[in-house]
Amino acid sequence: MTAAFLYGGAGILLFALGLWSLLVHEPLLRKLIALNIMGAGVFHVFIAVAHRGDGTPPDPVPHALVLTGIVVAVSATALALALHNRLEQDASDSAQSTSTSTAGLLSGLSISPQSDIIRHE
Amino acid sequence: MTTDSLILPIALPLLGALLTTALPRIAPLLGVIAATLTALSGLWLTGQVWGGDALNIVLGGWGLPLGIGVAADGLSASLLAMSSLVGLGISVYAVGYFAGSDRGLHFWPLWLLLWTALNGVFLAADLFNLYVMLELLGLSAAALGALTGSREAVAANLRYLLVGLLGSMSYLLGVALIYTAYGTLDISLLSERIEPSALAATSVVLMTAGLALKAALFPLHFWLPPAHANAPAPVSAALSALVVKAAFYLILRLWTDLFANITTTGAAFILGALGAGAILWGSWRALRAERLKLLAAYSTVAQIGYLFLFFPLLQAMPPGPARDDLFAACVLMAVTHGFAKAGFFLAAGLVQKNAGHDRIDELGGAAQSMPATTFSIALAGSALIGLPPSGSFIAKWVMMRGAFETGQWWWLIVIVTGTLLAAAYIFRVLSRAFGQEPTPRCFVTDARAEIPALLLALSSVALLGLAAGPIWSLLGFEGVQT
Numbered sequence: 001m002t003a004a005f006l007y008g009g010a011g012i013l014l015f016a017l018g019l020w021s022l023l024v025h026e027p028l029l030r031k032l033i034a035l036n037i038m039g040a041g042v043f044h045v046f047i048a049v050a051h052r053g054d055g056t057p058p059d060p061v062p063h064a065l066v067l068t069g070i071v072v073a074v075s076a077t078a079l080a081l082a083l084h085n086r087l088e089q090d091a092s093d094s095a096q097s098t099s100t101s102t103a104g105l106l107s108g109l110s111i112s113p114q115s116d117i118i119r120h121e
Numbered sequence: 122m123t124t125d126s127l128i129l130p131i132a133l134p135l136l137g138a139l140l141t142t143a144l145p146r147i148a149p150l151l152g153v154i155a156a157t158l159t160a161l162s163g164l165w166l167t168g169q170v171w172g173g174d175a176l177n178i179v180l181g182g183w184g185l186p187l188g189i190g191v192a193a194d195g196l197s198a199s200l201l202a203m204s205s206l207v208g209l210g211i212s213v214y215a216v217g218y219f220a221g222s223d224r225g226l227h228f229w230p231l232w233l234l235l236w237t238a239l240n241g242v243f244l245a246a247d248l249f250n251l252y253v254m255l256e257l258l259g260l261s262a263a264a265l266g267a268l269t270g271s272r273e274a275v276a277a278n279l280r281y282l283l284v285g286l287l288g289s290m291s292y293l294l295g296v297a298l299i300y301t302a303y304g305t306l307d308i309s310l311l312s313e314r315i316e317p318s319a320l321a322a323t324s325v326v327l328m329t330a331g332l333a334l335k336a337a338l339f340p341l342h343f344w345l346p347p348a349h350a351n352a353p354a355p356v357s358a359a360l361s362a363l364v365v366k367a368a369f370y371l372i373l374r375l376w377t378d379l380f381a382n383i384t385t386t387g388a389a390f391i392l393g394a395l396g397a398g399a400i401l402w403g404s405w406r407a408l409r410a411e412r413l414k415l416l417a418a419y420s421t422v423a424q425i426g427y428l429f430l431f432f433p434l435l436q437a438m439p440p441g442p443a444r445d446d447l448f449a450a451c452v453l454m455a456v457t458h459g460f461a462k463a464g465f466f467l468a469a470g471l472v473q474k475n476a477g478h479d480r481i482d483e484l485g486g487a488a489q490s491m492p493a494t495t496f497s498i499a500l501a502g503s504a505l506i507g508l509p510p511s512g513s514f515i516a517k518w519v520m521m522r523g524a525f526e527t528g529q530w531w532w533l534i535v536i537v538t539g540t541l542l543a544a545a546y547i548f549r550v551l552s553r554a555f556g557q558e559p560t561p562r563c564f565v566t567d568a569r570a571e572i573p574a575l576l577l578a579l580s581s582v583a584l585l586g587l588a589a590g591p592i593w594s595l596l597g598f599e600g601v602q603t
Contacts, residue, residue, distance in 0.1 A: 035287065039290060039293075045294065061306075076282070
């Protein structure tokens with residue numbers, strides 16, 4: 001029981017650390033890693049739940065959930081990286097023609113009072 | 122029969138998504154066929170729920186903890202009917218909108234995948250499948266939103282993706298805690314077993330916060346306006362009318378079904394207060410917006426606020442016909458907004474295409490040369506304001522009566538102010554259409570594109586306003602008590 005408790009507690013700690021990092025850090029890669037750490041934390045909680053005492057085999061349902069969750073997390077990370085790649089390509093293209101600044105584009109999870117500025121596509 | 126009708130709304134669009142990926146040459150044709158079949162299957166299921174009782178099955182021949190449960194009751198059937206009709210309108214419109222462009226090739230698979238996930242959210246019967254469907258919805262929505270490839274669109278949707286992931290993670294942790302305490306994820310089993318405890322309260326907070334982020338509840342709405350305003354018109358319509366409703370549906374389902382006996386007045390008041398903030402802030406920003414699509418996006422923020430205003434009223438109202446009315450009015454409000462906002466965005470897309478921009482101050486000539494489109498905007502706008510006979514008029518009426526009956530008069534001020542602001546921002550757009558420019562003699566200038574927008578806008582006013590009764594009977598209630 002103590003082992004499961006420690007494992008689950010560690011999972012919640014990882015979730016909290018990931019959340020903090022996601023909100024505080026600006027670069028996209030750090031945000032993505034933070035999200036994955038949050039995910040790992042949740043999966044830890046699920047694995048701790050599966051423990052049903054030392055003698056009995058673990059509960060298979062949470063394990064199945066964790067496997068599905070990992071697949072979802074991988075695809076989400078891949079899509080985010082692809083979008084980021086696209087942005088960087090655009091940035092390097094426009095940097096060659098004019099030296100425009102890309103700062104502020106990825107202001108991330110902060111409320112931007114200037115969202116009205118976004119111009120027509 | 123039950124199996125077919127429950128599976129088809131999820132299986133058909135998924136099949137369509139695979140086929141449009143495999144055969145991109147005829148993607149628009151396949152897409153429209155898949156969309157028509159999906160819409161028909163959704164309406165068939167709605168008809169079955171209307172005629173009988175709630176339906177549910179467990180797939181794959183496994184028992185409940187392992188098998189995938191699918192279920193439909195009045196609430197899910199109402200929203201499924203909305204997604205069917207709005208989805209069909211968006212699909213027909215998209216054929217014309219994307220004609221002759223490469224973007225269409227990417228639009229169809231992603232749009233059908235989005236529709237799969239949407240119907241999946243409405244029909245899933247356990248908390249983990251809901252998580253998978255929500256993630257699928259978030260991924261396909263972010264990819265669709267970035268379809269134009271412009272830097273603003275990609276940046277806005279990257280942010281949308283991250284926000285969505287954060288929301289799902291929070292939801293998933295809540296699910297893990299629920300499983301720890303009760304050992305099942307099935308919603309109907311859980312609603313029998315759940316009782317007030319610290320663990321259950323924590324998971325309510327985690328799940329609601331995660332979903333509120335996805336539903337763009339003020340002040341967590343910051344991602345919505347840029348993401349919705351920069352997407353192509355059919356995508357904006359799908360995102361604003363349907364995708365945010367999925368997260369809202371889930372909050373409503375959790376609060377009224379799963380956690381019904383552990384939610385408190387204080388917690389419901391917080392949701393209501395955030396909703397009030399959304400109405401005031403969203404309407405104000407819509408009034409100040411320079412672009413038509415940005416106006417529509419901020420108006421979505423405000424309309425989502427009205428939906429959350431129902432929570433403190435539902436919480437305070439004792440069970441009975443009055444509470445049933447409130448619940449049905451909440452569903453009616455969500456469905457009406459789905460039709461109205463889809464019609465508004467589709468029409469705004471036509472104006473934008475015609476004028477080459479969507480800056481409201483310079484729209485005069487373009488709006489006047491497209492009578493049917495401007496009429497759609499006016500109709501959808503009257504539903505957004507809540508003018509009679511639209512569905513939202515009835516919903517607001519019931520909501521105001523509920524506020525009186527439960528003694529929560531302060532919500533009335535919010536509702537009235539929000540309605541006035543909505544009237545201001547809609548009339549600000551419409552005033553541009555009455556200039557001195559020549560007006561064409563024919564009403565419809567581009568039938569394939571204008572008619573879906575017009576029909577959707579018309580349904581939000583006429584169908585849902587004059588014939589709101591079916592929503593009550595679909596939910597199994599007696600009818601409006603006035």
